[in-house]
Amino acid sequence: MSDGHFPTIALIGIGLIGSSLARVVRREGLADRIVVSTRSADTLKRAEELGLGDAYTTDAAEAVQDADLVIVSVPVGASGDVARTIAPALKAGAIVSDVGSTKASVIAQMAPELPDTVHFIPGHPLAGTEKSGPDSGFAELFENRWCIFTPLPETDPAALEKLSAFWRACGANIDTMDPEHHDKVLAIVSHLPHIIAYNIVGTADDLQTVTKSEVIKYSASGFRDFTRLAASDPTMWRDVCLYNREAILEMLARFSEDLFFLQRAIRWGDGEKLFDLFSRTRDVRRSIIEAGQEVNAPDFGRQVAAHPEKGSKPA
Amino acid sequence: MSDGHFPTIALIGIGLIGSSLARVVRREGLADRIVVSTRSADTLKRAEELGLGDAYTTDAAEAVQDADLVIVSVPVGASGDVARTIAPALKAGAIVSDVGSTKASVIAQMAPELPDTVHFIPGHPLAGTEKSGPDSGFAELFENRWCIFTPLPETDPAALEKLSAFWRACGANIDTMDPEHHDKVLAIVSHLPHIIAYNIVGTADDLQTVTKSEVIKYSASGFRDFTRLAASDPTMWRDVCLYNREAILEMLARFSEDLFFLQRAIRWGDGEKLFDLFSRTRDVRRSIIEAGQEVNAPDFGRQVAAHPEKGSKPA
Structure with missing residues (x-):
């Protein structure tokens, strides 16, 4: 059984996820050498200032040439380009994985580009905050979060186990599913909530009768809860919408249908329908708390507002 | 200038808001005597066990007979009944206020019932958590939150100032506006977000392709943020929908219009439109944090998950 250690790890992309990986790999000693690569010279410089790796390059091909594990953490629309760039330089036997929030599209973009001599295992750690960039990462990001793999039919079980051991060492729990199912699950638990949050913040921003100020x-009365998601990285989310289109459109259609049902109940004063829905949804939250995916502190433990120093860094 | 103190305060309704008031009134010494009243004998018993008042009764009329300040904290649909019950027992010169999330409807229900000898000043503290009942209250709930008054044309400025001093002593900041404007503001900052949250949790709960489990x-990837609002008190929110119908229907119409625009951009692969919206909404959150209505800790400071004892009680 693997301990999750690789001699050399190349991180392509060093934003929230890439830089969190860099930090946990260092803390847990999961690599002898971390090579950091990103297209932007400024971001690369910042990663170097933060000491996130052992070597730095804007050339992704150069970054991967000695790597035993390559993790691509870029907006999903850039996956194909990255695969094309690194393909000729990859070492035989290397594991290539990613962290993208859509899987069918990433596979369609990357798989045809990569040589048969490497193990391509698409992955997705369900972890993140509304922050982006190399400064925003932290080693604890993946703790008790799920990392979902969507292996290909030809995926070598031994390679999958090595990669799983790596992510477990990063603190994550492992799941596998097929890419299409992953994309549907994520459409409802992640993509639709982000789209709705972006939309409601946009609607509020456009009103004339109620001013922006x-x-x-008065945002603490509910609106505020949506603004965290709506502050997420625009490039990442643009790509998610473009590359998981079918599943998102299906969830949006269902959501709108349900909303019209609710709207009709409001228009016709059907208190019973409203009460039924509003009672049912309470149970879902209870289950989430029981599953350890949320804390039961009221108002999301926002008492840290009174002591901002307590809230400045995730523990 | 008043110091916010009243000899006798009657609290009609002892849920999250009523019981938080009881606690802060006690802590700040804002009353010589607190009379607690609620229709449910069980809830009243619990309030007594918690020591929230000095006297307890299920009879609202009995509760208000010596009160200098009466605060009605019940679902807005019950406002008219409460006003009818307490009207004959109210002391001349008493201030009667409420905490309801809709104001035009509360005024329409209560004003015609109350005698001219009392000061009726509709109010709404913008504070709450997803919890309900007398156990859920805490003295700090109103700290740095807004309390909005919607005074009537005939409201006595001295009475308004006395009530304002009381709420300031509870930790709140004071604003006044007309009832119709209040109802529009709340429709967008509070009612629409709650309705959307209830709706998305309902949609997710109904899916067949993705299981509830x-x-x-996987709720931590976005969905979780909506479940807090969707765990709020069903009776309260049913009444808000029924009693602020027009403003809510207007906001829902705008929201749906915007969502269809966004959906169309997804369908047609218009990345530029998506990126524009997703960038714009970031600024709104920044402004909310600058206004002190949110903390900048990523992921809502959910690090308390690791140390639940820190998160169990708001500071």
Whole structure:
């Protein structure tokens, strides 16, 4: 059984996820050498200032040439380009994985580009915050979060186990599913919530009868809860919408249908329908708390507002 | 200038808001005597066990007879009944206020019932958590939150100032606006977010292709943020929908219009439109944090998950 250690790990992309990986790999001693690569010279410089790796290059092909594990952490729309760039330089036997929030599209983009001599295992750690960039990462990001693999029919079980051991050492729990199912699950648990949050913040921002300063001033009464998701990385989310289109459109259709049902109940004063829905949804939250995916502190433990120093860094 | 103190305060309704008031009134010495009243004998018993008042009764009329300040904290649909019950027992010169999330409807229900000898000042503290009942209250709930008054044309400025001093002593900041504007503001900053949250949790709960256990397991990727609002008190929110119907229907129409625009951009692969919206909404959150209505800790400071004892009680 593997301990999750690789001699050389190349991180392509060093944003929230890439830089969190860099930090946990260092802390847990999961690599002898970390090579950091990103297209932007400024971001690369910042990664170097933060000491996230042992070597730095804007050339992804150079980054992967000695790597035993390559993790691509870029907006999903850039996956194909990265695969094309690194393909000729990859070492035989290397494991190539990613962290993208859509899987069918990433496979369609990357698999045809990569040589048969490497193990391509698509992955997706369900972890993140609304922050982006190399400064925003932290070693604890993956703790008690799920990392989902969507292996290909030809995936070598031994390679999958090595990669699983790596992610377990990063703190994550492992699941596998087929890519299409992953994309549907993520459409409802992640993509739709982000789209709805972006949309409601946009709607509020456009009102004339209620001023923007009123929206901000009184935001603690509910609106605020949506603004965290709506502050997420725009490039990443643009790509998610473009590359998981079918599943997202299906979830949006269902959501709108349900919303019209609710709207009709409001228009016709059907209190019973409203009460039924509003009672049913309470149970879902209870289950989430029981599953350890949320804390039961009221108002998301926002008491840290009174002591911002307690809230500045995730523990 | 008033110091916010009243000889006798009657609290009609002892849920999250009523019981938080009881606690802060006690802590700040804002009353010589607190009379607690609620229709449910069980809830009243619990309030007594918690020591929230000095006297307890299920009879609201009895509760208000010596009160200098009466605060009605019940679902807005019950406002008219409460006003009818307490009207004959109210002391001349008493201030009667409420905490309801809709104001035009509360005024329409209560104003015609109350005698001219009392000061009726509709109010709404913008504070709450997803919890309900007398156990869920805490003295710090109103700290740095807004309390909005919607005074009537005939409201006595001295009475308004006395009530404002009381709420300031509870930790709140004071605003005044007209009832119709309040109802529009709240429709967008509070009612629409709650309705959307209830709706998305309902949609997820109904899916066949994605199981409920998958939704719960992977909820940390966005969905979770909506479940807090969707765990709020069903009776309260049913009444808000029924009693702020027009403003809510207007906001829902705008929201759906915007969502269809976004959906169309996804369908047609218009990345530029998506990127524009997703960038714009980031600024709104920044403004909310600058206004002190949110903390900047990533992921809502959910690090308390690791140390639940820190998160169990708001500071």
